[in-house]
Structures are given as C-alpha cells and as structure tokens.
Amino acid sequence: MATTDTRALALDATSAADLEASGLEYALVPADHEGFEPFLRAVSRGFLGEDPSADEVESARRALTPRRLTGVFDRSGVAPESPVATVDSWATELTVSPGRTIPLWSISAVxxxxxxxxxxxxRAMLTGELRTAAAAGFPLAGLTVTEATIYGRWGFSPAAWASDVVVDTRRARWTGPVAPGRLDFVSRESLPERLSRVHERVRLERPGSVPGWEGRWRGVAGLTPDAKDGNKVRAVSYRDAAGEERGILVYTLDPGPNDDYSAHVLSVRALFADGDEAAAALWRFAIEHDLVGEVKASLQPAVPPVQWMVADRRAVTATLTDHHWLRILDVPATLSARRYARALDVVMRVEDPLGFADGAWSLRIDADGVAEVDAAPESRAVDVELSVGALSSLLLGGVRARELAAAGLVHGSAQALAEVDAAFVPDVAPLLDIWY
Ligand SMILES: CC(C)(COP(=O)(O)OP(=O)(O)OC[C@H]1O[C@@H](n2cnc3c(N)ncnc32)[C@H](O)[C@@H]1OP(=O)(O)O)[C@@H](O)C(=O)NCCC(=O)NCCS
Known part of the structure; x- marks a missing residue:
C-alpha cells in the first residue's frame, strides 16, 4: 500500500505563480488547523450542500486529517480566511489486474x-495536482466526477464503469444459487470494521478498485453526524459454511409509491461479497425480503450478474455510467504494472499536451502477459496513435481500442487494434465500488 505523505509535498510553483498573477494565494490547509472549518464550508457550498454543523466539522476533520487539502484564497475579499477554491488529494493504490496494484494519486473535493x-x-489546481503527483513519482492520477465535461481537457478519461441497478422484486423470482452459509443481522457500530475487512479482499481482485477509508465506512454505516437517515441503516453479514465472514449488505427501507406497505424500496448502501456464494446469498436476501417491491443498488458491475439469477431478467434494469476516471502520468510504470491476456509487440504514439505521457512507447508483452515498456527508437514505425486520455481508458481493458477507433479517438490498422484488444482484455471487468 502506498505510504507517501502527500501533505509534506511542496505546492506546485507554476500554479502558485499563475494564481498570484491573478491576485490569488495558493496554500495548503492542514485539517488540524483553524483553516479547516472554512475549507469544509467551501467544499459543502461547492457541492450545493448545507453548511456543516460543529459535529460534522469535527467528524470530517478526523476523516480528512491524512489528506493533502489545498485552498485558493482571495485575500482582498470580505472573508479572506475562506477559500474560493478547494481540492483534496491523497496517496492510495489502484488494482490493475487481480492481485496487482499501482500507486494512485486520488483527487476529490474540487x-x-x-x-x-x-x-x-x-485549471491551476488540476494541473498543479498533476505536476505534484508526477514529481512525487505517482504513475497515475484518478478521480470520480459529478460532471463528465470538465476533466477530459487535463487528460482524465473513464476507465471503469458502474451501473445503477433496480430490481422489480415481484417479477424477479430467485433462480440463482442457494448459498450454503448463513446470514445474521449485525450492528451498525460493527460495520466500519466489517466493511473494511471484506472490501480489502474484494478490491484487490477487481481492476479499477481502490481501498476505502474509515470515514467512508462510517458514512455507509450511517454513523457520521451528517447521516440524516442513520437510524434506518440495517446490515446483514454472510458467513460461509466454515464460519468465515464473506459478505456484508448494508441497506435502508423506505415506503414504496402510494404508501403501499407491501412494496417498500430497499436501497443498498453497500453490498460487498468476497466470492460468488456471498454475492448470491446477499442478493437473494434483498430480492426475497418481505414487504419489498423494489431493490435499488448503485455502483454495480456494468452488466450486473444478478440478472442471471432471476427468472425474469427484465425485472433487473441497469443504467450505465462512467465512474472511475484515470490519467496516466508515467506510461512505462503504468502499462507494465498490469498483466495481459496475450503477447503483443507494438509502438504506441501518445499525445499529451501537458507533456507527462507524451512520446512513442514500445510495448512488448511476453507469453505470460508480462509487459516491458520503453521509449521507442525512432527507427520503429508507430502502430497505434492515441491521446493520453484514450490510453488511460484502455488501461484496465474496460473498453476496446476498436470502439475508441470508431469514435476517432485511436488510430491504427485493424490488425494492430485487434492485437491490442486481445492483449488488454481483462480477467475481471473493471469496477470502482465506492465514490471518492
Ligand atoms: C467545475 C469547476 C471546478 C470549474 O472551475 P473553474 O475555475 O470555473 O474552471 P476554469 O476557469 O479553470 O476552467 C477550465 C476549463 O474548464 C471549463 N469548465 C469549467 N467548468 C465547466 C463545466 N461545469 N462544464 C464544462 N466545462 C467547464 C472552462 O470553460 C475552461 O475551459 P477551457 O480549458 O476550454 O478554457 C467549478 O465550476 C465548480 O466548482 N463547480 C461545482 C463543483 C463541481 O462540480 N466540482 C467538480 C467535482 S468532480
């Protein structure tokens, strides 16, 4: 697990100078400093949220103490201590193939x-984040987005997708596996530890995933002061026949349409399953729950496996959205981190206006799927041309080069693109199962 303390890294001098030229100050805001409260208020306002209470400030302070918090200040304004812009970043890791991870510079609260x-x-904040991450040796950066129109200009592009799933339980009828283990209700207070334990195993096997953190799990459990519906949170744990906890389902129940008591809506806050057995047990529990007409779950696999576990697959609707956006900073370190499905020998010309990934790169993958990546000699012909965003989207194999080529985002012969696709196809479809 990446251990860099990003709080200790210097502010990017280029962004500091650009902001200063506009009369603005770029500054780090330690969470244990009095500047944290105005920083949090600015973040909440930026996301159209309510002003945080004193309890919420203290809870967020605990959660964000390990983070690198950066603000932009307009000292000539009426509230000079209140940032006019915010960003939060930290060192974590991304699973690139089952069991293999790479350091990731995560960005949030923009x-x-x-x-x-x-x-x-x-622009000053995002390019500053990328330069700071690259200088500290991070091979890629990532974020989740509220709008899809903002981050592409800085080389970010979707690399893992997720579905919002709705199951009409009256149509569905369970036909999937019947798990041999047992389910038990567990307390909300026990959830942060349980969620963390199961999720740590799950995320290491799933490309596109990152670790959670205590504040995230406390939020899922409804234990943070801002959790208005905390008292409604229920949770069940699945233990396999050997007694090992393999899955956790956290959910709330709300009245259904027209106050139909027999048709409550079960909203999944987390369903983490270490293995198919636990997934089947927890989905069955949700779908067969008495007095429930609809089950809703977000951040599910793009094609949700549960549709194969019910009699009427059209009882399951899935709305796909881009979720995890990545931005490669170091092409050799990133492409050599994952394992591939086939041998490959190509030269990729990557265009990166910010310079980090720009160049022609030789990608040689051996029969075991191990890659070697170097700057390509000028004598080698280029097989594939693409932007850094397109390469970031291809990284985990969640989209094919031929699909991006159809949109004019990747260029190469049909054979070269087919070979790239055959090599990049993932063992497991990429998924990010949390927001950050
Ligand atoms: C989105 C946001 C951070 C942009 O900040 P900003 O300082 O106005 O952006 P900049 O002036 O640096 O603009 C940089 C570029 O992004 C574009 N841009 C900015 N906001 C955009 C938006 N919402 N949609 C599309 N393009 C946008 C600008 O037009 C500019 O384009 P250019 O590079 O072609 O000139 C700001 O509007 C905001 O805080 N929104 C609410 C919170 C939010 O959505 N945050 C994103 C979290 S994922």
Whole structure:
C-alpha cells in the first residue's frame, strides 16, 4: 500500500505563480488547523450542500486529517480566511489486474466558488495536482466526477464503469444459487470494521478498485453526524459454511409509491461479497425480503450478474455510467504494472499536451502477459496513435481500442487494434465500488 505523505509535498510553483498573477494565494490547509472549518464550508457550498454543523466539522476533520487539502484564497475579499477554491488529494493504490496494484494519486473535493468561476482557478489546481503527483513519482492520477465535461481537457478519461441497478422484486423470482452459509443481522457500530475487512479482499481482485477509508465506512454505516437517515441503516453479514465472514449488505427501507406497505424500496448502501456464494446469498436476501417491491443498488458491475439469477431478467434494469476516471502520468510504470491476456509487440504514439505521457512507447508483452515498456527508437514505425486520455481508458481493458477507433479517438490498422484488444482484455471487468 502506498505510504507517501502527500501533505509534506511542496505546492506546485507554476500554479502558485499563475494564481498570484491573478491576485490569488495558493496554500495548503492542514485539517488540524483553524483553516479547516472554512475549507469544509467551501467544499459543502461547492457541492450545493448545507453548511456543516460543529459535529460534522469535527467528524470530517478526523476523516480528512491524512489528506493533502489545498485552498485558493482571495485575500482582498470580505472573508479572506475562506477559500474560493478547494481540492483534496491523497496517496492510495489502484488494482490493475487481480492481485496487482499501482500507486494512485486520488483527487476529490474540487470546487471553485461561483463568485470566482471561469478564471482558470480549476485549471491551476488540476494541473498543479498533476505536476505534484508526477514529481512525487505517482504513475497515475484518478478521480470520480459529478460532471463528465470538465476533466477530459487535463487528460482524465473513464476507465471503469458502474451501473445503477433496480430490481422489480415481484417479477424477479430467485433462480440463482442457494448459498450454503448463513446470514445474521449485525450492528451498525460493527460495520466500519466489517466493511473494511471484506472490501480489502474484494478490491484487490477487481481492476479499477481502490481501498476505502474509515470515514467512508462510517458514512455507509450511517454513523457520521451528517447521516440524516442513520437510524434506518440495517446490515446483514454472510458467513460461509466454515464460519468465515464473506459478505456484508448494508441497506435502508423506505415506503414504496402510494404508501403501499407491501412494496417498500430497499436501497443498498453497500453490498460487498468476497466470492460468488456471498454475492448470491446477499442478493437473494434483498430480492426475497418481505414487504419489498423494489431493490435499488448503485455502483454495480456494468452488466450486473444478478440478472442471471432471476427468472425474469427484465425485472433487473441497469443504467450505465462512467465512474472511475484515470490519467496516466508515467506510461512505462503504468502499462507494465498490469498483466495481459496475450503477447503483443507494438509502438504506441501518445499525445499529451501537458507533456507527462507524451512520446512513442514500445510495448512488448511476453507469453505470460508480462509487459516491458520503453521509449521507442525512432527507427520503429508507430502502430497505434492515441491521446493520453484514450490510453488511460484502455488501461484496465474496460473498453476496446476498436470502439475508441470508431469514435476517432485511436488510430491504427485493424490488425494492430485487434492485437491490442486481445492483449488488454481483462480477467475481471473493471469496477470502482465506492465514490471518492
Ligand atoms: C467545475 C469547476 C471546478 C470549474 O472551475 P473553474 O475555475 O470555473 O474552471 P476554469 O476557469 O479553470 O476552467 C477550465 C476549463 O474548464 C471549463 N469548465 C469549467 N467548468 C465547466 C463545466 N461545469 N462544464 C464544462 N466545462 C467547464 C472552462 O470553460 C475552461 O475551459 P477551457 O480549458 O476550454 O478554457 C467549478 O465550476 C465548480 O466548482 N463547480 C461545482 C463543483 C463541481 O462540480 N466540482 C467538480 C467535482 S468532480
């Protein structure tokens, strides 16, 4: 697990100078500093949320203490201590193939005050994050997005997708496996530890996944002060026949339409299953729950396996969305981190206006799927041309080069693209099962 303390890294000098030229100050905001409260208020305002209470500030302070929090300040304004822009980043790791991870610079809480928008502040912050990450040796950066139109210009592109799933339980009828283990209700207080334990096993096997953190699990459990529906949270644990906890389902129940008591909506807050048996047990529990007409779950696999476990697959609807956006900074380190399905020998010309990934790269994959990546000699012909965003989307094998070529985002002969696709096909479809 990556251990870099990102809080200790210097602020990017280019972004500091660009902001200073606009009369703005770029500064780190330690969570244990008095500047944290205005920082959190600015984040909440940026995401159209309510002003946090004193309890919420203290809870968020605990959760965000390990983070690198950066603010942009307009000292000439009426509230000079309140940032006009915010960003939160930290070192974590990304699973690139089952059992294989790579350091990831995660970015969150990007906001610019509506009073200071469209002056290049987001650009200064994002490019500053990328330069700081690259200088610290991070091979790629990632984020989850509220809008799909913002981050492509800095080389981010979707690499893992997720579905919002709705199951009409009256149509579904369970036909899937009947798991041999047992289910038990467990307390909310026990959930952060249980979720963390099961998720750690799950995320290491799933490309596109990252670890969670205590504050995230406390939020899922409804234990944070901002969890308005915390008292409604219920959870069951699945233990296999040997007694090992293999899965956790956390959910709430709400009245269904027209106050139909027999048709409550079961909303899944987390369903983490270490293995097919636990997944079947927990989905069956949700779908067969008495007095429930609909089960809703977000951040599920793009093609949800549960549709194969019910009599009427159209009782399951899945709405796909891009979820995990990645941005390669170091091509050799990133492409050589994962394992591939086939041998390959190509030269890729990557275009990166910010410079990090720009160049022609020789990608040689041996019969065991192990890659070697170097700057390509000028004598080698280029087989595939693409932007850094397109390469970031291809990384985990969640989209095919031929699909991106159809959109004009990748260029190469049909044979070269087919060979790339055959090599990049993943063991497991990429998925990120949390927000960050
Ligand atoms: C999105 C946001 C961070 C942009 O900040 P900003 O300082 O106004 O952006 P900049 O002035 O640096 O603009 C950089 C570029 O992004 C574009 N852009 C900015 N916001 C955009 C948006 N919402 N949709 C599409 N493009 C946008 C700008 O037009 C500019 O384009 P250019 O590079 O072609 O000139 C800001 O509007 C905001 O805080 N929104 C609410 C919170 C939010 O959605 N955060 C994103 C979390 S994932």
């Amino acid at each position: 906001t610019v005050a509506p009073t200071h928008r469209r002056r290049g502040i987001a």
